[in-house]
Amino acid sequence: MNERLTVGRLYPTPAAPLQRNQAAKQTNGSSDFDRLLQNQIVKFSHHAEMRLQQRGIKLDSEQLCKLESAIDKAAAKGAKDTLMMLGGTALIVNVPNRTVVTALDGASMKEQVFTQIDSAVIIT
Template sequence: MLVGHLAAARPGPVTGIRTYPAQSDGGTTAASHADPSFEQLLAQARLKFSHHAEQRLQQRGIKFQPEQIDRIASALDQAEAKGAKDSLVLFRDIAMIVNVPNRTVVTAMDGSSMREHVFTQIDSAVVVS
């Protein structure tokens, strides 16, 4: 079974993507109480999960804490700086295929699910400590 095969993007509406914005510094201003627009939320998003990835995470009981999301997003910053497009991201015993320019986790699996799998259509691998 091949895992991580990424098909060409298809035009259409974006659905089922959850975003995780960068952590706030805790400061409050009048502007911070206003509801941000969708475009502003997308611009602030450090990491997004496709509907497929969310399903896999839920099926496999994988949950991330905000600080873990930040560590993964920081690792993606480094991968992006090196020109990565589609990366295998390894975090503890979790493997994720991430589209780096879109900052979107395409799929995810735990250690037992990734045994004897071949990851294709990636140009880099990132190990998050």
Template sequence: MSDGIRIGHLFPIKTTPLQLDKSVKGSIGRIPQSTEFRDLLESKVLKFSHHAEVRMEQRGITLQPESLSQIMKAVDDAASKGAKDSLIVMKDLAMIVNVPSRTVVTAMDGKQMQSNVFTKIDSAIILS
């Protein structure tokens, strides 16, 4: 019972941990630069610019998970139509979103929406 347990006893492997695959030898010390996962993750995330975060805090705007998922779906729809900068209106909330980067540029509540002119947008999405 004084025998120690070695890794090979629990999980038999045919090569030692220090042996490298030929395809990996040239990249020792480097992390693989596969951007597919990062691109996929970023394509599904909605980001908020610093300006938008400040405006939302100043105006007391908070988003519930359901609202956030509706907005994300709206951004997906806008992207599928080729939109670049979209106005998304939802109840008493309006946001301008840069669609390619999936970034909320600014946000306003009902009071600011009523007497506002929206410029530099190419599409509008009205959510119920």
């Protein structure tokens, strides 16, 4: 407790580097698990949820499984932002985050131009 306090510094210096590395190893274990879990789930952005609700689009468990599989295939090819056609529904998916960004039904797709995508997947 012989440490001097200076302006802007209210807390003592952090733990020694050795102790910080051990703490980092403990947190990395849980972050690896979180990352693995994140890679297995399809997420929907708030915007996508709103569009699904507004347009009356409902995805059943079989369609979600097909979507997960399509995301896996797109990721294997290095895709980043992908247009995925699932039946009469178009989904824009951010592949690295496994997040559906927006959704369009057949009526909303008329005369639409899809920009800022690097790939397209037709899901059958």
